[in-house]
Amino acid sequence: FFEIRKTTTMRYSWSSRRSSSTKSITKYLGGTEAGSKDEVPSRPSAKSVYDQYGKHVFAGQLAERYLMAHGGSPSMMEDPSWVKDRKKADIVAEAVLHWAIDNEAYSFCHWFQPLASSGVRHGQTGQVQNMMFKFDAETNELKYDFDGGDLVKGETDGSSYPNGGLRATHTAGGYLAIDTTSPIFLRGDTVFIPAVFVSYYGMALDEKSPLLRSNDALSSHGQRLLGHLGLKCGGLKANIGLEQELFLISREEFYRRPDLQFTGRTVMGKYAPRDQEMCDHYMAPLSDATPALECMKAIQKECWKMGIPLKTRHREVAPNQYEFAPLYGMNSTQIDQNLIVMQIIEEISAKYGLAALLQEKPFDGVNGSGKHNNWSISTNEDVPLFVPKAINAACNNINAFPVIMAAVISAVDAHGDLMRMAISSPGNDFRLGACEAPPAIITTYLGDDMTAYLEAFKNGATKEYTPQKRTIDVGISGIEPFTVPAEDRNRTSPFPYGGARFEFRAVGSSQNVSMVNTVLNTMCAQKFGEFADKIDAGADPVEVAREALNEHWKVIFNGNGYDLDNQQMLTNRGVWRIDSGCDAIAQLTSAKNVALFESLSVMSAVELHARENVLHDHYTGTVEMEARVMIDMINQHVIPSIYAAEATDEELEASVDILKRALHEIEEAEDSYSKAKLARVLRLETMVEIRKLCDAAEAVVPKDLWTLATYKELLFLDSHVGGPSEA
Numbered sequence: 119f120f121e122i123r124k125t126t127t128m129r130y131s132w133s134s135r136r137s138s139s140t141k142s143i144t145k146y147l148g149g150t151e152a153g154s155k156d157e158v159p160s161r162p163s164a165k166s167v168y169d170q171y172g173k174h175v176f177a178g179q180l181a182e183r184y185l186m187a188h189g190g191s192p193s194m195m196e197d198p199s200w201v202k203d204r205k206k207a208d209i210v211a212e213a214v215l216h217w218a219i220d221n222e223a224y225s226f227c228h229w230f231q232p233l234a235s236s237g238v239r240h241g242q243t244g245q246v247q248n249m250m251f252k253f254d255a256e257t258n259e260l261k262y263d264f265d266g267g268d269l270v271k272g273e274t275d276g277s278s279y280p281n282g283g284l285r286a287t288h289t290a291g292g293y294l295a296i297d298t299t300s301p302i303f304l305r306g307d308t309v310f311i312p313a314v315f316v317s318y319y320g321m322a323l324d325e326k327s328p329l330l331r332s333n334d335a336l337s338s339h340g341q342r343l344l345g346h347l348g349l350k351c352g353g354l355k356a357n358i359g360l361e362q363e364l365f366l367i368s369r370e371e372f373y374r375r376p377d378l379q380f381t382g383r384t385v386m387g388k389y390a391p392r393d394q395e396m397c398d399h400y401m402a403p404l405s406d407a408t409p410a411l412e413c414m415k416a417i418q419k420e421c422w423k424m425g426i427p428l429k430t431r432h433r434e435v436a437p438n439q440y441e442f443a444p445l446y447g448m449n450s451t452q453i454d455q456n457l458i459v460m461q462i463i464e465e466i467s468a469k470y471g472l473a474a475l476l477q478e479k480p481f482d483g484v485n486g487s488g489k490h491n492n493w494s495i496s497t498n499e500d501v502p503l504f505v506p507k508a509i510n511a512a513c514n515n516i517n518a519f520p521v522i523m524a525a526v527i528s529a530v531d532a533h534g535d536l537m538r539m540a541i542s543s544p545g546n547d548f549r550l551g552a553c554e555a556p557p558a559i560i561t562t563y564l565g566d567d568m569t570a571y572l573e574a575f576k577n578g579a580t581k582e583y584t585p586q587k588r589t590i591d592v593g594i595s596g597i598e599p600f601t602v603p604a605e606d607r608n609r610t611s612p613f614p615y616g617g618a619r620f621e622f623r624a625v626g627s628s629q630n631v632s633m634v635n636t637v638l639n640t641m642c643a644q645k646f647g648e649f650a651d652k653i654d655a656g657a658d659p660v661e662v663a664r665e666a667l668n669e670h671w672k673v674i675f676n677g678n679g680y681d682l683d684n685q686q687m688l689t690n691r692g693v694w695r696i697d698s699g700c701d702a703i704a705q706l707t708s709a710k711n712v713a714l715f716e717s718l719s720v721m722s723a724v725e726l727h728a729r730e731n732v733l734h735d736h737y738t739g740t741v742e743m744e745a746r747v748m749i750d751m752i753n754q755h756v757i758p759s760i761y762a763a764e765a766t767d768e769e770l771e772a773s774v775d776i777l778k779r780a781l782h783e784i785e786e787a788e789d790s791y792s793k794a795k796l797a798r799v800l801r802l803e804t805m806v807e808i809r810k811l812c813d814a815a816e817a818v819v820p821k822d823l824w825t826l827a828t829y830k831e832l833l834f835l836d837s838h839v840g841g842p843s844e845a
Contacts, residue, residue: 168422170419170422170423171422171423171425172422172423172424172425173221173423174221174303174304174305174423174424174425175301175302175303175304175424175425176213176214176217176301176302176303176304177301177302177425178425180217181195181213181217181301184213184214184216184217185209185210185213187213187216188209188212188213188216189209190206190209190210190213194206194209194210195210195298198298198299200298201270201295201296201298204266204267205266206266207265207266207267207269207270208265208266209266210266210269211264211265211266211268211269212265214264214269214302214309215250215262215264217304218250218304218309219262221304222307223304223306223307223308223309224249224250224251224307225247225248225249225250225307225308225309226247226248226250226264226268226308226309226310226311227245227246227247227248227308227309227310227311228245228246228272228274228294228296228311228313229243229244229245229310229311229312229313230243230244230245230294230312230313230314230315230324230326231243231244231315231324231325231326231457231630231632232244232279232280232315232323232324232325233279233280233281233282233323233324233325233729233732233736234280234732234733234735234736235325235630236543236544236626236628236629236630236736237381237382237476237477237543237544237545237628237740238736238739238740240461240464241457241458241460241461241464242457242460242461242630243457243461244274244279244315245310246272246274247308250262250263250264250309251263269296269311270295270296271293271294271295271296272293272294272295272313273291273292273293273294274292274293274294274315275290275291275292276290276291276292276293276315276317276318276323277289277290277292278290279292279323280732280735280736281317281323281728281732282727282728282729282730282731282732282735283728283731284317284321284323284724284725284728285317285323289318291317291318292315292316292317292323293315293316293317293318294313294314294315295313295314295316296311296312296313297312297313297314297326297330297450299330299333299448299450299451300312300450300451300454301425301451303424303425303458304424305424305458312326312450312454313326314326314327314330315327321722321724321725321728322721322725325630325632325633326450326453326632328632328633328636328715328720328721328725329449329450329453329632329633329635329636329639330450331636331718331719331720331721332635332636332637332639332640332643332718332720333355333356333449333450333639334719335639335640335643335718335719335720336354336356336495336639336640336642336643336646337353337354337355337498338353338643338647339643339644339646339647339650339718340353340354340495340503340642340643340646341353341354342646342647342650343521343522343525343646343647343649343650343653344497344513344518345650346649346650346653346654346659347513347515347517347518347521347522347659348513348514348515348518349497349501349509349512349513349518351497351498351499351501352497352498352499353497353498354495354496354497354498354503355448355449355495355496355497355498356448356449356493356494356495356635356638356639357446357447357448357449357452357493357494357495357496357619358446358447358449358452358453358491358492358493358494358631358635359443359444359445359446359447359452359492359619360443360444360452360453360456360489360490360491360492360631361441361442361443361488361489361490361492362441362442362443362456362459362460362463362489362627363434363439363440363441363487363488363489363627364439364440364441364442364463364474364475364476364487364627365436365438365439365440365474365475365480365481365487366410366413366438366440366467366472366473366474366475366835367438367472367473367475367832367833367835368471368472368473368831368832368835369467369468369471369472369473370471371827371831371832372473372827372832374825374826374827374831375826375827375832376747376750376751377744377747377748377751378473378475378480380743380747381477381740381743381744381747382475382476382477382480382545382628383475383477383478383479383480383481383545383744384480384481384482384829384832385744385747385748385751385805385809386748386751386756386809386812386813386816386826387481387482387813387816387826387828387829387832388813388816388817388828388829389482389483389813389829390828390829390830390833390834391830392437392834393436393437393483393484393833394435394436394437394484394485397435399433399434399435399436399437399438399439400433400434400435401432401433402433404431404432404433405836407836408835408836409470409471409472409835410438410440410470410472410835412470413466413467413469413470413472414431414440414442416466416469416470417442417459417462417463417466417467418431418442420462420466421455421458421459421462424455424458426444426455426458426459427444427445427447428442428443428444428459429443429444429445430442430443430444434485434487435484435485435554436481436484436485436486436833437484437833437834437835437836438832438833438834438835439484439485439487442459442463444456444459446492446494446619449493449635449639453630453631453632453635456489456630456631457630460476460628463476464476475487476627476628477545477627477628478543478544478545478546478548478549478626478627478628479545479547479548479549481829481832481833482548482809483829484833485554486545486548486549486554486555486627487626487627487628488549488554488555488623488624488625488626488627489625489626489627489628489629489631490621490622490623490625491621491622491625491631491634491635491638492616492619492620492621492622493619493620493621493622493635493638494618494619494620495642497512502618503519503522504519504522504523504615504617504618504619504620505617505618506519506582506583507582509522510582516580516581516582517575517580517659517660517663519583520571520572520575520583520660520663521649521659521660521662521663523568523572524572524576524649524662524663524664524666524667525642525645525646525648525649525663525666526620526642526645527562527572527666527667527670527671527673527674528645528666528667528669528670529641529642529644529645530560530561530562530613530641530670530673531669531670531672531673531693531694532641532645532670533637533641533644533711533714534560534561534673534693534694535560535694535696535702535705535708535711536637536640536641536705536706536711536714537560537612537613537622537637537638537641537694538558538560538694538696538702538705539633539637539696539702539703539705539706540625540633540634540636540637541622541624541625541626541629541634542699542700542702542703542733542737543626543628543629543699544699544736544737544740544741545626545627545628546624546626546699547699547798547801547802549624549626550624551680551685555623555624556609556610556611556612556623556624556679557610557612557679557680557685558624558695558696558697558702559612559679559685559688559689559693559694559695560612560613560673560693560694560695561611561612561613561673561674561675561679561688561693562611562612562613562614562615562620562673562674562675563605563608563611563613563614563615563674563675563676564605564614564615564674564676565604565605565606565608565615565676566604566676567583567585567586567604567605568583568585568604568605568615569674569676571583572667572674573671575663575664575667576663576664576667576668576671578664580660585603585604586604587601588601588602588603588604589601589602590602603616603617604617605617608676608679609623610678610679610680611623611675611676611679612624612679622634622638636720640714640715640718640720641714643718644714644717644718645666647718649662649663649666672691672692672693673693675688675693698795698798699737699798700734700737700791700794700795700797700798703730703733703734703737703791703794704730704734704791706726706729706730706733707723707726707727707730711726712726730790730791731790734790734791734793734794735790735793735794737794737797737798738784738790738793738794738797741784741797741798741800741801742781742784742797744801744805745777745780745781745800745801745805746781748777748805748808748809749774749777749778751812751826752770752773752774752808752812753774755825755826756770756812756815756816756826757770757771758825759815759819759823759824759825760815760819762819762823763818763819763820763823765818765819767811767815769811770808770811770812770815773808773811776804776808777800777804777805777808780796780799780800780804781800783796784796784797784800816828
């Protein structure tokens with residue numbers, strides 16, 4: 119919205135399309151004589167610059183205006199009980215309809231999140247779009263048709279989505295109810311109403327329902343614990359910020375890779391002569407020489423309209439890898455917005471001649487992509503629980519913070535298996551522990567100061583947490599010394615504390631993070647409740663916390679998680695380590711975890727078993743697609759290219775039958791878990807060996823005879839887009 123304009127004196131002036139003050143500011147910066155009456159104009163407000171922000175989300179002042187225009191109160195949607203009052207629901211519907219018409223939107227849908235969507239379902243959501251019109255049978259006159267009943271509830275087929283046996287064709291009903299924690303938004307000509315998706319008997323068929331239940335559990339039990347620590351509050355809420363990594367590649371080259379088109383990752387491909395070894399891509403300038411920068415700008419602009427504060431953009435470590443990051447907010451809203459962001463990324467990139475890859479490991483030999491889940495808890499009144507001074511002051515209790523931290527540390531140690539389960543997306547097979555994501559060993563990093571403070575606390579000390587102020591003096595006269603946080607950045611830890619929040623670093627880029635946050639909420643809710651129960655029974659809160667820290671101290675680790683000796687040491691220490699994602703998924707239905715989720719009314723045993731089957735089937739289905747596309751690529755590209763070079767490769771030709779037999783063995787397995795375990799062997803052992811044969815062939819077949827796009831052509835936009843084609 120701003121451009122920098124060069125003046126004749128080689129100074130610069132800001133010029134806004136919305137400002138008529140360019141002349142005066144240019145003159146001023148150009149060296150106006152002393153005493154001139156020309157003055158620096160007032161700075162344009164952020165609202166005037168970003169006037170499109172939030173215009174397509176029904177929230178805040180925008181929603182208040184439309185609600186008041188239809189006889190409602192500005193705050194009527196703050197209390198979710200409005201959905202039970204038909205009169206109020208009709209007012210909200212009238213306001214939403216008015217807003218929609220003003221924005222030329224004439225359709226609506228309940229927007230929900232089916233299970234097992236990552237990597238396969240565009241947008242990872244379900245919807246049926248209906249026009250907000252009806253036709254008069256007598257006059258054929260067109261009339262608006264959208265009321266409170268349409269807004270708050272819907273119905274659809276629940277059998278054609280992954281459901282783990284919760285629905286069948288002869289019991290197919292699926293029901294939708296508006297999620298009042300996440301705002302209604304519009305895009306194009308359609309209003310999207312965030313909703314939960316459940317069966318006829320109320321069982322969760324979606325990602326969101328368990329998340330919202332876990333929010334309630336966290337709020338209820340956290341409120342109890344805080345009450346014992348001296349703070350009466352209206353409940354708790356979990357806030358998150360999601361860093362979304364992705365690759366942008368030439369769409370023309372994307373169409374020359376069946377594996378990328380069907381699975382999102384390359385199942386073969388010889389490494390390029392250059393990759394990320396020079397660390398030259400990370401946070402390098404976003405160049406105008408390729409479409410990537412303009413594409414990222416367009417993505418941000420589209421997101422801003424829907425009130426998504428996608429604030430940060432930069433290059434990531436691998437060639438053609440980028441990242442977006444928003445401001446943090448309430449978990450249900452942030453998850454909804456992240457799904458929108460991923461869909462927008464895929465759609466807008468196509469308009470710029472690019473293909474967006476959101477899968478965790480599109481390319482071998484370079485970093486994959488994650489989605490760091492920055493997680494914190496606050497009261498409904500916005501007192502942060504993980505900021506020592508703030509929570510201690512609110513509780514008027516210097517021990518409030520260490521008691522809360524003891525509960526969280528206990529939860530990580532007790533339920534590290536669930537944390538590992540939550541990040542078991544198919545693409546994470548290739549990331550965890552590969553010096554680009556933390557290993558599959560669940561620990562938490564606290565930093566030296568915090569660790570020393572909690573150690574002193576558990577050994578009897580009672581004092582405020584006062585982190586050491588570290589000042590850095592770089593020894594340059596023009597640069598003043600500056601302070602840095604007490605906690606360093608430990609990129610090898612799966613769950614480091616970073617001041618005010620924990621960062622779940624191992625989450626996969628393609629994931630819907632509802633399960634991740636359901637687990638974080640539920641395990642901490644249990645510990646908050648456990649602490650509160652003991653205090654109710656007469657125990658001292660400080661002693662409860664000290665006992666917990668002594669029992670669970672082993673889960674704290676501040677060292678290098680990539681170091682193999684450290685990994686063995688942690689394994690010997692007894693923290694949770696589950697190398698196989700398939701085995702981690704199976705932990706969902708262990709007796710411990712069924713009891714956990716059922717005790718807090720987050721998921722029933724039936725829902726958990728169904729979800730385990732869905733996750734295993736999703737893993738198996740992903741691998742089956744990869745194996746089938748590998749067969750096609752060998753038969754249709756690799757072997758013909760070898761023949762064209764007047765050569766043969768009998769071992770490679772025989773590998774096709776090996777893949778087919780492995781697929782048949784998976785099909786014959788009796789249950790979902792057995793199929794998934796066989797699929798993992800196929801993927802991580804058999805296909806890896808066959809890939810070596812394909813890559814060896816690529817290394818010697820002349821370029822003009824090789825029909826697949828190479829890593830060299832896929833990974834280097836800066837040197838390959840817009841240049842002359844090679845002979």
